[in-house]
Amino acid sequence: MFKKGLTRRDFVKAGLLTAAATGLGAGVLKPTGLWAAEAKIKGPVKVGYQAILSGTLAGYGEFHKMGVDMAVEEINAAGGIGGAKLEVEFRDSTLKNPEAIKNARYFVDSWGADFLAGVDSSGQALALAPVMAQLDKPLMVTHAATEKLTEQEVFKNGVKQIFRICTPTYQDGNAAAFVAKDLPAMKWATISPKYEYGYTCWGMFKDTLGKLKPGTEFVAESWAPFGTTDFRAHINTIMDANPDGLYSVEWAGELITMMKQADQAGLFKKIKHVMLPVGAAMDVLEGLGAEMPDNIWISGRYFFLYPDNPKNNEWVAAFQKRWKHYPAYVSETGYSSIYAFKAAVEAAGSKDTKAVIEALEGMEFDSPAGKRVFRKEDHQAMYSVPWGLTKADPKYPFKIMGKMVVIPPEECFNRPPFEGAASMPPFKS
Amino acid sequence: MLESLIHVCLAGLSKGMFIWLVASGLTLIFGVLGVLNFAHGSFYMLGAYFCYTLLSMFSDNFWLGLALGPLCVCAVGFVVERFFLRYVYHLHLPYQLLLTFAFVIIFDNLVKILWGGGSIGSPTVTGMAGSVSIAGRLFPTYSLFIMAVGPLVALGLWLMLEKTWAGRIIRAASSDREMASALGVRVPALYTGVFVFGTWLGAMGGGLAVPYVGLLTPGMGEGIIIDAFVVAVIGGLGSLKGAFLGALIIGLLSSFGTRFIPSFDMFLIFILMAGVLLWRPQGFFGEAS
Amino acid sequence: MGRYLPYMAFGLLIVLLVCIGLFADRFVLYLTMRVMLLSIFALGYNLLLGRTGLLSFGHAAFYAAGSYGMALFYLHINPDPLLGILAGVGLAVVASLVIGFFCVRHTEIYFAMLTLAFGMMVFSLIWNLRDITGGDDGLVGIGRNPLLGFSIAKDSQYYFLVVFFFALTVWIIHRIRSSPFGLVLAGISENHQRASFAGISIKSYRLAAFVISGAFAGLAGSLGAMLESNSDPFSAHWTHSAEPVLVSLIGGLHTFSGPIVGSVLFVVLREIIERFTQNWMLWLGIILLVIIMGFRGGAMGSAEQYLARWGRKFREESAS
């Protein structure tokens, strides 16, 4: 283990720097086609991917892996990244910060990763920020949603190595408010996870909806600790407050449990407007099947029926063929994260960190979820994910989105400098 | 307000009875064998998975799954006791706890490998999918069923321990192992029997959880085992009567807490647990030593 | 000769650690630091478990107290690393004194359950006091300022601070084990009733052992906060308390070096297993099972037994 000395890698690094310098020297000429590919990228492109592969959320790791594996197979079959072979290694992130940090260090320092991707937990993403600055390799976050990562760590602390390809809490909080303002509901309540994610999303939802539709009341909050299996007391709390609408960022298995128990308690008969920002996750839709009521507002980080264009439809078909499964949103973000690296490396003509970061900043690329642009200031991918109303469809064994509403990210994502009311929606322009 | 109170009560009672179903096996095993079984949560999980698999095989017949699933888990319990646990009874506490802890890790991962890491939404029970109207609000029929099963299990255990020959032997062995052995009871066989029976109770809890929680996940046993520990402790370790009461208290406390103290948390439950351990470690029904 | 063996082993260990610090690459450096932190945690813990015979499921709380104490001190009061460590250890000592005061009234399973309850209270406090602890996001942005004028910002520099505290821990724990206090702890573990009839106040001694082990947990926690530059709420969860137990058991519960050997095995074995399979947890479970069923002395205990048997055989042969 000790033999893998610094010297060799330093040597390689030096070589890469020279290569990058030559690339820059070649001027503003945009490298195109095979020339760029064959001339620049040396050795395999290695991506270290970590996701949760154990415990109650292990299913998410499996979904990540499906998307990523597919991207790797496709890319390598088509000649790799700029002619170089793509290699991906997976590790279990668990939920503990030290494990995520150890994985990142292993990938970069021991395995020799050029890029990192994955990460489910917000706490882990935040903990990884200083580590990525030290390791100096780009990290593409594919699931963790905390806005602090991009606002605080990337924008304010200048950890430029971090990018996020999935939608953050803005989609769950702000976008939901834009949808909610057009609903005939004036009193809202929530059952949400008793941790930062729940508090933040509900906070954003309240804040934005309050501005969009003054007079809206927020009448009850019931917080469910991580791992709750019995939501009946929470459901009672909400029904006592008699709201018009229920907003809930419960997710994964807990959302399934909550929905079943709410249905049994007759909640959907009393409360007509229900918004589930992560309800469009495949595990939730499939887990609930026909038990998911109709006319519930759901969204996610991606939904496989949007956008309805050839690229997405072909991808979904290919995914289904490969895995006998519809793609979950983490499958898409995982898949696209690999393609984002591919696009950036090929644009930069190098896998050198600095060059790739520069290429990623402001980069526009096409993905199954539609066109994505990495915002220069905070490295957040700007793309739209629909909000939709659930409905049954004979083609699918689960509920899908019927009517869809798309809130453009420019309209509902917080903006730099992330300070003061002007940074938060609604925006004047 | 009254309807709310009634429903908070009902939610608490059903939750309490649900925890009792799992805690009863844990308590029985501790009472007789003196081993606090971390793997009891795994038996709960295995019970749920076996029950789910069997019911899907038999065209969603929940009752058939519930009858057969826990029996399969009993076989697992038998192996655990007969070939592993038996050899650590005489050892210090850490060895016993860590042995059962090792099984938690192993079973969690085996389930992940065999059934996949994702969560499985489980079907509802035919005839119990709906709800009944109580005090102007709906309450799930299946929760009522759980509330009925809990006391039935308690009654059954009581009858078995107090009125049957096997029960007398179990009580004798739990109060004095040497004495029972001197009276000609085959203590090792008895221990295996009690462990397997306790396993069955835990697995039944898991089977009944399939429609109650509505979800199966690998690692689902780790949450419930802490609840069951708390209940077993505040009832006085090894006391079935105490565990029954403890389960009711925890169920009602968390239900009322969630409703009326918004900041309510497991903090209060653990304070209760510590308080009982400090001032009445023998539980509600135990004699002061 | 036998008397000096431990000192030679200790010397060799330090030389090896320094060599790693000078020549190994960054990941090995990092892993070695993790091993040392786990060792500090487990060495202290084993004073309570192996020596005094008390199984605690709450020591993660003291690790977290060290970690959060360090982080809060750094973020709000003073960014000096040494003062930060002192603050972390101080908080851990206070926490273990308060919690220990209640817990040492019981032994065996009741003690284990009490520590579990108190530990989970701390976990829940950390989870819920969001304004102070950052909730589940934890505290981030803990830097490493120069220590007495020496930079410790780089891993290769910070490494030697960790080596220093590791060596200090090994030395202190060794001294404690060979002191009157250490003997009395062993006596309490063997037969607490007899110990109290030897004029020993068992509760005070148990409390002292509890606080000492809590202090080392806090030391490991505050060093960990600086290593990872964050404080993690899960570090207070009871499953984290199981780690020093596992490590002590793997290495040998009743040996001095057990926790160190166990930490090395735990971290290195996992690193190796993870390169072959993502189901590393399954293998951990199986290894645990094998140790409990077949090698109860742990690595060091079993080695000692083997050496003793071999030595006896050798003596018999040379005698005949």
Place this chain on the structure above:
Amino acid sequence: MSSLLKVEGLSKAFGRVVTADGLNFEIHAGQITSIIGPNGAGKSTLINILSGTLAADAGRVFLEGRDITRLPTHRRVRLGLCRSFQVVNVFPDLTVFENIQIPVLGIVRKAHHVFRSLRRERGVTERVMEVLGQLKLVGRAHDLASELSHGDQRLLEIGIALAVKPKLLFLDEPTAGMNPVERVETLETIRRLSATGRTTFVIVEHDMDIVFSLSDRVMVLHRGEIICDGTAEEVKNDKQTRECYLGEEVIE
């Protein structure tokens, strides 16, 4: 003759079973006192209360005039009140030397030294060797206690109690389970130690031979009450004593 221990109105009941019913007595320094009584008479309870492992329901206990009713065990030990046990009760996995070292450390108040090497405690080592010498166990100092014969373990047990230099020592059936040779040796040891005058012995026994050959004074306990208190001769001839022992053991 000075009063070493004084007991006033001591009572203890477990549910409806009364095991001590308003006991009043004194123990005098220098005398070997025996407490006898049929099974269930309350002998064990009495020792447990006096040594601090059980709390009395009522009554007070004085050691050399000092009220020790509420003191915990280890404080009583430090004041000079100690006991041995019916069954072997040593530190089995420690050496014989260490078995004695612990009480010596406890009594010289050095047990809390966290940071000093045991080897440096010269005074402690000397005292341990002295106790081992009294017990004639010096040769086995570095063997584990569990490796000793049963008789030697009982002896070690008494040694642990003696190591705290008690003024008053309760011996609970000191010769139970010993073979006749060991028994004679142990009795000899007790007599010798008593003669030095440093320790006053109170013996709880079943074996009447031992009681009558060793004791200066005998107390008979029955259902939590003292029914007879006097010299061996007086007790032998007491009618009530004979009655309560009838059918259990014949007093010669």
